[in-house]
Amino acid sequence: MKLALIGAGRIGKVHAQTIASHPEVTLAAIADYHAPAAEALAAQYGTRALSAEAIFADEDIDAVLIASSTPTHADYLEQAARAGKAILCEKPIALDLARTRDALQVLAAHPVTCALGFNRRHDPQFAALKQALGEGRIGHLETLSIISRDPTPPPTEYIGASGGIFRDMTIHDFDMARWLLDEPITHVHAEGSCLIDPAIGEAGDVDTIMVTLTTASGRLCHISNSRRACYGYDQRIEAFGSAGMLQAQNETKTRLRFTGEPGQIEEQPLWFFLERYAEAYRREISDFVDAWKQGHTPLAGAEDGLEALRLAEAAERSLKEGRRIALDDIH
Amino acid sequence: MKLALIGAGRIGKVHAQTIASHPEVTLAAIADYHAPAAEALAAQYGTRALSAEAIFADEDIDAVLIASSTPTHADYLEQAARAGKAILCEKPIALDLARTRDALQVLAAHPVTCALGFNRRHDPQFAALKQALGEGRIGHLETLSIISRDPTPPPTEYIGASGGIFRDMTIHDFDMARWLLDEPITHVHAEGSCLIDPAIGEAGDVDTIMVTLTTASGRLCHISNSRRACYGYDQRIEAFGSAGMLQAQNETKTRLRFTGEPGQIEEQPLWFFLERYAEAYRREISDFVDAWKQGHTPLAGAEDGLEALRLAEAAERSLKEGRRIALDDIH
Amino acid sequence: MKLALIGAGRIGKVHAQTIASHPEVTLAAIADYHAPAAEALAAQYGTRALSAEAIFADEDIDAVLIASSTPTHADYLEQAARAGKAILCEKPIALDLARTRDALQVLAAHPVTCALGFNRRHDPQFAALKQALGEGRIGHLETLSIISRDPTPPPTEYIGASGGIFRDMTIHDFDMARWLLDEPITHVHAEGSCLIDPAIGEAGDVDTIMVTLTTASGRLCHISNSRRACYGYDQRIEAFGSAGMLQAQNETKTRLRFTGEPGQIEEQPLWFFLERYAEAYRREISDFVDAWKQGHTPLAGAEDGLEALRLAEAAERSLKEGRRIALDDIH
Amino acid sequence: MKLALIGAGRIGKVHAQTIASHPEVTLAAIADYHAPAAEALAAQYGTRALSAEAIFADEDIDAVLIASSTPTHADYLEQAARAGKAILCEKPIALDLARTRDALQVLAAHPVTCALGFNRRHDPQFAALKQALGEGRIGHLETLSIISRDPTPPPTEYIGASGGIFRDMTIHDFDMARWLLDEPITHVHAEGSCLIDPAIGEAGDVDTIMVTLTTASGRLCHISNSRRACYGYDQRIEAFGSAGMLQAQNETKTRLRFTGEPGQIEEQPLWFFLERYAEAYRREISDFVDAWKQGHTPLAGAEDGLEALRLAEAAERSLKEGRRIALDDIH
Incomplete structure (x- = not known):
């Protein structure tokens, strides 16, 4: 799976490391609202920094992991769904029900593998x-x-x-x-x-x-x-x-x-959580990859x-x- | 302390045994609504079976432990207070607030050492x-x-x-x-x-x-x-x-x-509770005896x-x- | 069982307390090489201070608990056996094998219930x-x-x-x-x-x-x-x-x-050991009493x-x- | 570190996996007495199968991990030392003291970083x-x-x-x-x-x-x-x-x-041991790499x-x- 990461903050860094050591996933690109953050993290893991838009437009990219700030989740999720990317989105989709429901409607219209980051499962x-x-x-x-x-x-x-x-x-x-x-x-x-x-x-x-x-x-x-x-x-x-x-x-x-x-x-x-759920983050990625490959529902x-x-x-x-x-x- | 036990049922038996092995307490008498129960328990611990009334009337008795059925607690407690006996009463005093408040008023009018059997303390x-x-x-x-x-x-x-x-x-x-x-x-x-x-x-x-x-x-x-x-x-x-x-x-x-x-x-x-709170029952009696002897408030x-x-x-x-x-x- | 205690030192005091609270045993007398020690302990538990000789001679006494200093164990044990008393002897019988074997021969000649104080069993x-x-x-x-x-x-x-x-x-x-x-x-x-x-x-x-x-x-x-x-x-x-x-x-x-x-x-x-083996000391006395009453071998x-x-x-x-x-x- | 693995058996496979996920180590080649085993493992981890001799001769290889059968350890260790490779050798070097001492002499004559696989440290x-x-x-x-x-x-x-x-x-x-x-x-x-x-x-x-x-x-x-x-x-x-x-x-x-x-x-x-010491195997490799890079003694x-x-x-x-x-x- 060629996976792009959107968000190079604290939780984004956790995911970058997990992805880098995952045998079945390639970290295809990293985007961040603050471009230097994306560039620094991309350099560390030997990948590219791209804009979110460029990621969605890149046909070679299979999936995105949305780990940006909460208010951006729903927009990125909808764009990713429209671009046909598999999605692993950090929780929450949005802080209110109406916005969340809108995003779910977009997902219903553009069915892609979509996992939500309830890491504890x-x-x-x-x-x-x-x-x-x-x-x-x-x-x-x-x-x-x-x-x-x-x-x-x-x-x-x-x-x-x-x-x-x-x-x-x-x-x-x-x-x-x-x-x-x-x-x-x-x-x-x-x-x-x-x-x-x-x-x-x-x-x-x-x-x-x-x-x-x-x-x-x-x-x-x-x-x-x-x-x-x-x-x-x-x-x-x-x-x-x-x-x-x-x-x-x-x-x-x-x-x-x-x-x-x-x-x-x-x-x-x-x-x-970094210590307690280190293994959970690894399994979360694996579950996402498996769901995408085999077409089943993520956990x-x-x-x-x-x-x-x-x-x-x-x-x-x-x-x-x-x-x-x-x-x-x-x- | 010469202590009489009112109630020879399950919890009464627990208390009888605890009292019998307590160095500072003599089991002075046992009463039960069902007289044969009191007699059998009294025989086992080498003491007398008396009616509750006889116990309250016996000037030689210092204190009563009320372990009879719940509906009788408040009446016995009031009689004991009027007779000037120290009281260790199994909880609850009564199942409703009004009856409980009445009993507290009698206690206020006849101040005796009065402990309630919240054994877990x-x-x-x-x-x-x-x-x-x-x-x-x-x-x-x-x-x-x-x-x-x-x-x-x-x-x-x-x-x-x-x-x-x-x-x-x-x-x-x-x-x-x-x-x-x-x-x-x-x-x-x-x-x-x-x-x-x-x-x-x-x-x-x-x-x-x-x-x-x-x-x-x-x-x-x-x-x-x-x-x-x-x-x-x-x-x-x-x-x-x-x-x-x-x-x-x-x-x-x-x-x-x-x-x-x-x-x-x-x-x-x-x-x-018999296993878990065996030591608590012993300490409850000791606390009651100490409170009575030294005039302080029970736990x-x-x-x-x-x-x-x-x-x-x-x-x-x-x-x-x-x-x-x-x-x-x-x- | 009417049990006399020989030895009013540290371990003797432990046993005195255990015996006093045992429902089937009466503390019949206490002896100690140092008479005032025996007298003080006897007063505390409401019993008599006697010499060891007087204890062995008292036909009313069923058993002795030997808790005196180690060098006296074997002698007391032999005297007790000859007097037909049941014996609970603190370990060791003696510090050398020859003396221990002599004591065992006396026991063989005068078979009485004889328990040894291996409390941990x-x-x-x-x-x-x-x-x-x-x-x-x-x-x-x-x-x-x-x-x-x-x-x-x-x-x-x-x-x-x-x-x-x-x-x-x-x-x-x-x-x-x-x-x-x-x-x-x-x-x-x-x-x-x-x-x-x-x-x-x-x-x-x-x-x-x-x-x-x-x-x-x-x-x-x-x-x-x-x-x-x-x-x-x-x-x-x-x-x-x-x-x-x-x-x-x-x-x-x-x-x-x-x-x-x-x-x-x-x-x-x-x-x-007083804290850790408090229950063991109680059971040791019970086992001794049971062995004596029922004629079986102590643990x-x-x-x-x-x-x-x-x-x-x-x-x-x-x-x-x-x-x-x-x-x-x-x- | 370009590290070659000698031995593709049970413990060799453990090390192959550990090396593959280690950020600072490249699995440069795999050798095994039974060539198909080396080939299979090399294919799995995307590296070459070579003979041990070829490994020692390859100047591009920095280090060897000797995980072959016990009787071969000392020979390989000596050859590696003579070839100037850093060595991580599974224990024991040999089953007898004389052979072990000989190997140590070779090491003394050809000082290279040499770690022994006492994984529990x-x-x-x-x-x-x-x-x-x-x-x-x-x-x-x-x-x-x-x-x-x-x-x-x-x-x-x-x-x-x-x-x-x-x-x-x-x-x-x-x-x-x-x-x-x-x-x-x-x-x-x-x-x-x-x-x-x-x-x-x-x-x-x-x-x-x-x-x-x-x-x-x-x-x-x-x-x-x-x-x-x-x-x-x-x-x-x-x-x-x-x-x-x-x-x-x-x-x-x-x-x-x-x-x-x-x-x-x-x-x-x-x-x-695979479960219990999984982390120990990772740390063992890291300690070896650090010792080699910084010239200090392995644990x-x-x-x-x-x-x-x-x-x-x-x-x-x-x-x-x-x-x-x-x-x-x-x-």
């Missing part, structure tokens, strides 16, 4: 949990609990443009909940506070949230988020069912254990982006109105 | 967590998560008379939340489903719940209950704060570990029973009305 | 490991590894009178090895160093040892001892076999876990003391001579 | 343990315990040509012991049995061993090996010192945990191979003669 541990659920390891799933905490809050400017914690951070957990609960979510309740940094509150956001989801059959799901965990990236899932419980636990660099003052000590969890697609966004919108409304929101009311 | 692990919070081990507490699952549901008849899952089961978690959050709880949101046994639903109750509590300063607390956990009694607490996280984990009989098919296996959690008192009941009532109303309830509205 | 975790071995959980046992480290070295004067580390400390591990290997040990190899405190070396002893045992069928067993582990009492056993591995792990006061700086921390192991008897002592002697000789010793050569 | 967890020891994390190191068990025994034919378990398997642990003990080993004692498969005994070898090493300052080291662990590759190290203990533990694919029947279950250890060199072999010889003699061997007697 590709994490080996969460994938093993999903598989165990499917195999009935814990019987009927009854409750799910997802804990997701970032090591440090993003800069306040980022907060302002992020669309709010539910769209920016919880959206990963909404997607995970949808994927694991495996049936329609009917209701959303959210609570949130600003406990970490008043500046976040001044930017109109909260930094600590708890969400409860209810499904059609009555399954309950708890999501807990914090913008700051001093010990590192906290990424855990607990699934409870009639025949047992599955727990995806935090991962550490090594299993080295020290015993002495002040106790029995194992390493802190991996620091952030996460554009529709999943839309549905996660509806949950984020419901949570936001719940927090604002102090009541439980029926998902049917989110259009 | 006496658990060494939860006590260590509480102490670590007090010492600032995790900085400012921000969120709390309490998981509490029974190994098997009680008989359906029990469900009917229990006052519902929030008053019967979650009440322990409400008390734990109040104790650990250490500031006023302002709002309660509850979700609940009947996933385990339709008979529970037919009895008008749910068997699986999630509750979110919000405090005055914005701390968030999650409670998750299930009436059935096939692997045993699941009793865990996670406290998260600005400087770290504390997790009280399930306990096992031994730390023996097997490695082979099908993996690395440690024992299941202890089966139920959990009648007021704590009232407040936990208000939370249960708020949760019930939230579940019924599908909205978040302000605790100020629960009188 | 009564530890719930090691007992569970023993049971799992018996049930074939790991198939055929092939290797065994026993780690045993004290938190702090004893006073140097103690070292001098202890008979050396193999007789004083490793003897517990030799007994555990015999119990778990469950077949004749044929060879012993020992290495030892003085790494912790030169005073121990000056007293003619070592403080750090490794022993390898070989059994008749070729099973191998490793024992590692240190007189000092800064983190507490280190008591672990690993059994490896054709179908898996069993590991008895250190125990902690609670399972509370902290995550933050400097990592994920659980409590240190319990500090010393550890005098013969086990002799055999453990032979292993200690072999280890000592191996260390001295720098070679592997055949156990058949130890008479 | 490059394992991130063992490296972290080594670093923590160097930083004084546990104070003075006193004892070391190394457990190393293969999942399944090799074919019997392999056993016959392997040089025996000490030269073939324990040699890795001898190297690890040398590296971590960090001072001269003076004495070796070994015990061994054939417990797994009589065919191994018939081939003149044992399958289960325990070795004790003593160092100049009296540090003690225990090594335990088994040719079969039904639960996977068992690779653990425990270092004990005056200020604490460090334990390198087995690693698993994910940290997913199941609780239910028959307990709390985590995954089995990784199955064998493990030819001398380390000689010293590990002396320990293996001492262990073999100890097992045969039933006594402790002074390493000074191994020439």
Whole structure:
């Protein structure tokens, strides 16, 4: 697959490295709104810097990975679809439902392989949990609990443009909940506070949230988020069912254990998503390539982006109105 | 302390054994509505079977432990207070707020040492967590998560008379939340489903719940209950704060570990409250004796029973009305 | 059982407390070479202080627990046997084989219930490991590894009178090895160093040892001892076999876990034998009472003391001579 | 670095893959005694198949990785040194000391960068343990315990040509012991049995061993090996010192945990060296490239191979003669 990368920022660099070491993918070109960034990254990986337009026009390019800033996602996605490129788009497609729905219509009109960057579905541990659920390891799933905490809050400017914690951070957990609960979510309740940094509150956001989801059959799901965990990236899932419980636990660099003052000590969890989801990013690319080659559906697609966004919108409304929101009311 | 036991049922028997092996307490008498039960237990521990009335009238008796059926708690508590006995009363005082408030008024008029059987406050692990919070081990507490699952549901008849899952089961978690959050709880949101046994639903109750509590300063607390956990009694607490996280984990009989098919296996959690809280019951008696001797307040008192009941009532109303309830509205 | 305690020192006090809370045993009397010690302990537990002679002469006393200083064990044991008392004797019977064998002959001539204080056989975790071995959980046992480290070295004067580390400390591990290997040990190899405190070396002893045992069928067993582990009492056993591995792990006061700086921390192991083997001491008394009442053999008897002592002697000789010793050569 | 691979067997394939994905190394050619094997592997990685002789003669090739069968190592190593190639040689250089010493003399006469494939030194967890020891994390190191068990025994034919378990398997642990003990080993004692498969005994070898090493300052080291662990590759190290203990533990694919029947279950250890040491092989290549580029000494060199072999010889003699061997007697 000849794959062009659009976006040479932080997440773009992660993808560039992953693509470079992938046996089946060639990094065909790199574009960035800020051309020198694209040129520097292209030089590092021995490829070309092109404009996004040139990428879409290049018939030799099979696919694009859209890792530019969020407001540009939907436009690039539509252009790529019209150009017949396979698409791997970082989440979210857009911060509002209307724009997202428009993009989905363009995709419907120009059917290409389109994967959405819900990287956690590709994490080996969460994938093993999903598989165990499917195999009935814990019987009927009854409750799910997802804990997701970032090591440090993003800069306040980022907060302002992020669309709010539910769209920016919880959206990963909404997607995970949808994927694991495996049936329609009917209701959303959210609570949130600003406990970490008043500046976040001044930017109109909260930094600590708890969400409860209810499904059609009555399954309950708890999501807990914090913008700051001093010990590192906290990424855990607990699934409870009639025949047992599955727990995806935090991962550490090594299993080295020290015993002495002040106790029995194992390493802190991996620091952030680059460390924790390094393997997930590799698998995400592989899944995308496989889907493109074999014509099957990627593990996460554009529709999943839309549905996660509806949950984020419901949570936001719940927090604002102090009541439980029926998902049917989110259009 | 000469202590009389009222109630010779399951929990009464637990207390009889604990009292018998306590160095500072004499089991002075046992009463039960069903006299032969009192006689059999009295014979086993070499003490007398008396009526409750005779116990209250016996000036030689210092204190009573009320472990009879729930509907009798408030009456016995009032009689004991009027008779000037120190009281250790199993929770709840009553299933409704009005009756509980009446009992508190009698206690106010007849001030005696009065402890309420929130046994979990006496658990060494939860006590260590509480102490670590007090010492600032995790900085400012921000969120709390309490998981509490029974190994098997009680008989359906029990469900009917229990006052519902929030008053019967979650009440322990409400008390734990109040104790650990250490500031006023302002709002309660509850979700609940009947996933385990339709008979529970037919009895008008749910068997699986999630509750979110919000405090005055914005701390968030999650409670998750299930009436059935096939692997045993699941009793865990996670406290998260600005400087770290504390997790009280399930306990096992031994730390023996097997490695082979099908993996690395440690024992299941202890089966139920008798095993898990054996030490807590011992400490509860000791705390009661100390409070009585030294005139200080027991670790959990009648007021704590009232407040936990208000939370249960708020949760019930939230579940019924599908909205978040302000605790100020629960009188 | 009316049980008299001989020896009111550290271990005597442990036993006094255990006996006092045992439902089937009455602490009938306490003797100590230093009479005031016996009197103080007797007063504490509401019993009499007697001389050892008076205890042996008292027909009302069923049994004696010998917890006096090591050099007196064999004499008391013989007197008790001649007086027809059931005996629970702290290990070792004597520090040399000849004296031990004499005591065993007296026991043979005066058959009474005689248990030896190898307390670790009564530890719930090691007992569970023993049971799992018996049930074939790991198939055929092939290797065994026993780690045993004290938190702090004893006073140097103690070292001098202890008979050396193999007789004083490793003897517990030799007994555990015999119990778990469950077949004749044929060879012993020992290495030892003085790494912790030169005073121990000056007293003619070592403080750090490794022993390898070989059994008749070729099973191998490793024992590692240190007189000092800064983190507490280190008591672990690993059994490896054709179908898996069993590991008895250190125990902690609670399972509370902290995550933050400097990592994920659980409590240190319990500090010393009083904490780690509290339950074992209780079970030891129960086993003794049961053996006496029902006429069966206690879990550890005098013969086990002799055999453990032979292993200690072999280890000592191996260390001295720098070679592997055949156990058949130890008479 | 233009690196040629000699040997296209199992371990050769591992290295081919590692080299292919290494950013600084080009796989310049592949040789194998069985030419079609070299050709197939060369085709897979888009490189040439050459004879070993052609490789040594090719001035464009910087370095060779010798992964051919053991008896050819020393010859190839000498030819490579004479040709001025940097060398990464799989252990052992030879199965006997004399041949190894000859090779070292050739290396001395033709000084090139020469690394030996003691892959475990490059394992991130063992490296972290080594670093923590160097930083004084546990104070003075006193004892070391190394457990190393293969999942399944090799074919019997392999056993016959392997040089025996000490030269073939324990040699890795001898190297690890040398590296971590960090001072001269003076004495070796070994015990061994054939417990797994009589065919191994018939081939003149044992399958289960325990070795004790003593160092100049009296540090003690225990090594335990088994040719079969039904639960996977068992690779653990425990270092004990005056200020604490460090334990390198087995690693698993994910940290997913199941609780239910028959307990709390985590995954089995990784199955064998390809999984467990995948990262170590990558680091081994990087260390080799760095050493070559910067002219420093690789983490493990030819001398380390000689010293590990002396320990293996001492262990073999100890097992045969039933006594402790002074390493000074191994020439």
